[in-house]
Amino acid sequence: MYLQSLSLLNFKNYTQIDVDFSSKINCFTGNNGVGKTNILDSIYYLSFCKSFFSSIDSMNINHSQNFFVINGEYQLHDKPEQIYCGFEQGKKKKFKRNKKEYDKLADHIGLIPLVMISPYDINLILGGSEERRKFIDGIISQFDRNYLYDLQNYNRALTQRNHLLKLYGKTGYFDVDVVDLYDNQLAEFGNRIFEKRKEFIDNIGPVFQKFFSHISQGKEEVQLNYESQLQQESFDILLANSREKDKMARYTTVGIHKDGLDLLLGDYPLRKLGSQGQQKSYLVALKLAQFEYIQMLCGFKPILLLDDIFDKLDSERVEQIIKLVAQNNFGQIFITDTNPARLNKVLEQIEGEYFHYLVKDEMLTKLN
Numbered sequence: 001m002y003l004q005s006l007s008l009l010n011f012k013n014y015t016q017i018d019v020d021f022s023s024k025i026n027c028f029t030g031n032n033g034v035g036k037t038n039i040l041d042s043i044y045y046l047s048f049c050k051s052f053f054s055s056i057d058s059m060n061i062n063h064s065q066n067f068f069v070i071n072g073e074y075q076l077h078d079k080p081e082q083i084y085c086g087f088e089q090g091k092k093k094k095f096k097r098n099k100k101e102y103d104k105l106a107d108h109i110g111l112i113p114l115v116m117i118s119p120y121d122i123n124l125i126l127g128g129s130e131e132r133r134k135f136i137d138g139i140i141s142q143f144d145r146n147y148l149y150d151l152q153n154y155n156r157a158l159t160q161r162n163h164l165l166k167l168y169g170k171t172g173y174f175d176v177d178v179v180d181l182y183d184n185q186l187a188e189f190g191n192r193i194f195e196k197r198k199e200f201i202d203n204i205g206p207v208f209q210k211f212f213s214h215i216s217q218g219k220e221e222v223q224l225n226y227e228s229q230l231q232q233e234s235f236d237i238l239l240a241n242s243r244e245k246d247k248m249a250r251y252t253t254v255g256i257h258k259d260g261l262d263l264l265l266g267d268y269p270l271r272k273l274g275s276q277g278q279q280k281s282y283l284v285a286l287k288l289a290q291f292e293y294i295q296m297l298c299g300f301k302p303i304l305l306l307d308d309i310f311d312k313l314d315s316e317r318v319e320q321i322i323k324l325v326a327q328n329n330f331g332q333i334f335i336t337d338t339n340p341a342r343l344n345k346v347l348e349q350i351e352g353e354y355f356h357y358l359v360k361d362e363m364l365t366k367l368n
């Protein structure tokens with residue numbers, strides 16, 4: 001599966017462009033602010049029906065206009081496939097597959113699997129544990145509707161239980177039967193979520209290790225550990241044991257909403273002790289593991305977008321990453337960088353096809 005060509009009309013800084021792509025590596029280089037990331041974002045749009053950066057569609061309309069269009073021509077399972085996204089100020093976003101409009105945007109998601117690695121993902125490492133839960137949940141639920149429903153039901157039961165605990169704090173009233181009911185629901189949904197999160201980490205852990213060791217050339221040890229209170233005790237017992245504590249705290253102190261993902265460099269937390277380059281290498285390895293996981297589930301290679309990932313990495317690591325993604329285990333790749341010489345140097349060494357575009361003055365000029 002790959003994107004053959006893309007046309008943009010009034011999308012962000014572009015008035016109008018049409019561009020063809022290689023089915024392997026596509027690079028965009030140019031100065032800051034010329035629109036390299038915007039190209040990747042438009043490709044992201046065609047997979048996820050929204051921008052990677054903002055959920056407000058109108059922000060992506062070129063400032064002087066009132067609509068934008070993104071049109072992509074793909075080859076999917078050896079058949080041409082056209083994906084169209086149009087948005088006009090004040091109107092509903094239109095999303096079409098081969099000229100036929102979708103009823104629900106959710107029906108489209110998953111058709112063109114895609115993994116983006118962006119400098120903004122560093123929050124996954126530097127942010128709180130919620131960021132990492134979102135990362136795990138986002139990937140699993142993309143391909144597992146039941147997981148998504150369990151999460152929604154879990155969160156609903158949690159909110160209601162917390163509401164009762166708060167009420168108890170205010171009024172002293174505590175309805176044991178209703179809390180029992182919520183405990184049962186939390187245990188039912190929570191156990192399934194726990195099992196799937198565990199399975200997911202067990203799955204991507206070794207792949208992540210493999211990629212990290214390739215990028216760092218075996219120089220550093222890393223670990224990815226799933227931490228959940230449910231590993232020590234079953235959820236119903238945890239809830240029963242913590243009930244008095246929860247009444248004092250006025251919220252639910254145990255459960256899968258407290259799960260964490262420990263990112264370790266050697267024996268130490270990567271967030272606190274890793275250098276910027278080490279953190280970035282970790283992030284890239286984690287996202288490439290995500291890539292392989294999605295590929296396993298959907299049976300073909302997602303599109304890979306690498307936005308500005310080489311900043312802060314030494315030339316050896318840049319070379320290792322490019323060599324890695326240029327291999328046949330990966331499919332179509334889009335790379336942005338401000339430094340054309342850095343990219344060229346590595347690209348010249350790899351076999352396989354690549355297109356290198358210079359981005360300047362809202363235009364893309366092919367350099368090779």
Ligand SMILES: Nc1ncnc2c1ncn2[C@@H]1O[C@H](COP(=O)(O)OP(=O)(O)OP(=O)(O)O)[C@@H](O)[C@H]1O
Nearest residue numbers: 012013032033034035036037038059060061062063
């Ligand atoms: N809706 C919009 N209308 C017009 N221009 C926009 C719009 N949204 C963003 N831009 C412009 O797009 C440019 C940013 O583009 P982009 O983020 O793709 O740059 P870049 O080439 O990736 O830069 P960097 O090297 O700094 O990452 C900015 O100049 C910004 O003003």
Ligand SMILES: [Mg+2]
Nearest residue numbers: 036037308336
């Ligand atoms: Mg950019």
